[in-house]
Amino acid sequence: MDPIQKLRDGLNHLVAEALKKSREAEMLRFESVPEYVIEVPRDEGHGDFSTNAALLLARQARMAPRQIAEIIKTQMDFSLVPELTRVEIAGAGFINFFLDQSWLYKVPSLVLSMGERYGSSARQNKKVQVEFVSANPTGNLHMGNARGGAIGDSLANALAFAGYEVEREFYINDAGNQIEIFGQSLEARYLQLMGAKIDFPDEGYAGQDVVDTVKNIIREYKDTLLSMDSQARQAFVVDYALKEKLAYIKTTLANFGIYYDVWFSERTLHESGQIMQTIDELRQKGYIYEEEGALWFKSTLFGDEKDEVVVRANGLPTYFAADIAYHKNKFERGFDRVIDVWGADHHGHVSRMKGALQALGYDPDRLEILLMQLVRLYRGGIVVRMSKRTGTTVSLDELIEEVGKDAARFFFVMRSADSQMEFDLDLAKQKNQENPVYYVQYAHARIQSIFRQARAAGLDLKTPKEVDYTLLGPEELQILRKIADFPQEVAAAARTMAPQRIARYVLDLAGLFHSFYNHHRVLNENGALQDARLLLMETIRITISNGLKIIGVSAPDQM
């Protein structure tokens, strides 16, 4: 059993018991026990742990929070938590717990015994699906896809660490209107390159990558497509292009450290009839009406601004119709939670998607949509404009080429999804401590360097039981305190869908390490102190490595 968790549970129990006794003795009056928390205060002077129970009771008990805290304190049974040395009432009515510092001595043994699993929580028996990137297979991956990839994958990692059973999914938009246009564009380019004088479709994909794909087709199939009828030719080129683009997407995302469990094809929803079945279901439930030859979903019933077309007058379902069927399909697969990571330009889609789920009888809160704002790239202090037309856009593969996978992922995850971010390409490439990725990775490499030295000197890492922890000073204990909090931090990142917290955490921990390193020696200290510090180093190393793993950044042994 995790001794740190046991300690937290113990304090929780202690407070619960004290509340119960206070109520029974009629010292405090309240109906329901508030949802107080046992948390680590920001300021070390406020104890090892703290609770806001008294503050939350103020209203119900009709008493000043500090007075409530005093009463709770008198009813506490200290023997429930042997490490507890002192309880203080402070501030507006916080109850602060001071522990014997020996509780921190249990941290290294816990971290070493859990190893790569340190920071993870017990299984929750809940399935969650994270769908992210889902880029159109008609072009290159752009910065929006890159940010979505970094955030989605890290969130999935955090959820897995927090005890969820996680599935990653990529939705392939390989059907519908845009694929029609894609086919027309490819065909037009083919015919043009074969010498025909024909116009390029107005709404077509004018990018260079379409031309490149067509050149590949020509290299392989020469003029054999000329003899086909247009329909067959379009089907052929689309098929070829989708295969090529998907291979590109798969490879690029793999280079970005992202691997999916499921690649879900939109086309299968069309071909299996699931889309029309879903619309029928909605129709039977009274949420569909016909107007001007099209079928509309009454999304205004669910707070949307206007109703939405699901089947066009030409009989073809819209993207929205496919998306409803897709999300129905997701829930039929038994996920407790479904998370979509979308670009902010899709936010208008959120309320009607949830509305459609509600109409189908699903709890719309089981679908959580993480919206992320735009990314602006900077190079040399000026914005790198993104324009699909001119081809000056930086694609994900180019970004990885330029700054590397680790820097790219760290930078994207470092910022919270709901604010626009600036990506400084120059900073991401720097190999010094100003670069946050470098700073964290370097902490790991530095520790490994210490171990290389230690091994060269014939030193072995002692087991946690063999080490004298009383030799550790305040800085070392502060580091252990930080490390003890890692599982809570991972859980919070998963709960609030905020992987940037992990990036922040590893930066903080690396900072504590570097500062310690600059003031103290690990090797060449007297034997017992050296042993204790080596063990501390390994504890830090494992935690940084696990944190970096969640955000998809490597933990190098040397740099």
Added chain:
RNA sequence: GCGCCCGUAGCUCAGCAGGAUAGAGCAACGGUUUCCUAAACCGUGUGCCAGGGGUUCGAGUCCCUUCGGGCGCACCA
């Protein structure tokens, strides 16, 4: 016009489930250092948390409103 997100130090951003004196990195300024386990270290913040109003014992955090920036409001996806 309507809707969503954002507005925190000179810059880039944190701020965890309303809670304790609002933080970090960079830049700036001042000082120390050139030891080796790797390219130094220590210190210094004067912020109307965009403005205003409200809820609360308590608001950067919640509600209303004004201003500013971004995005969206197709029988596109």
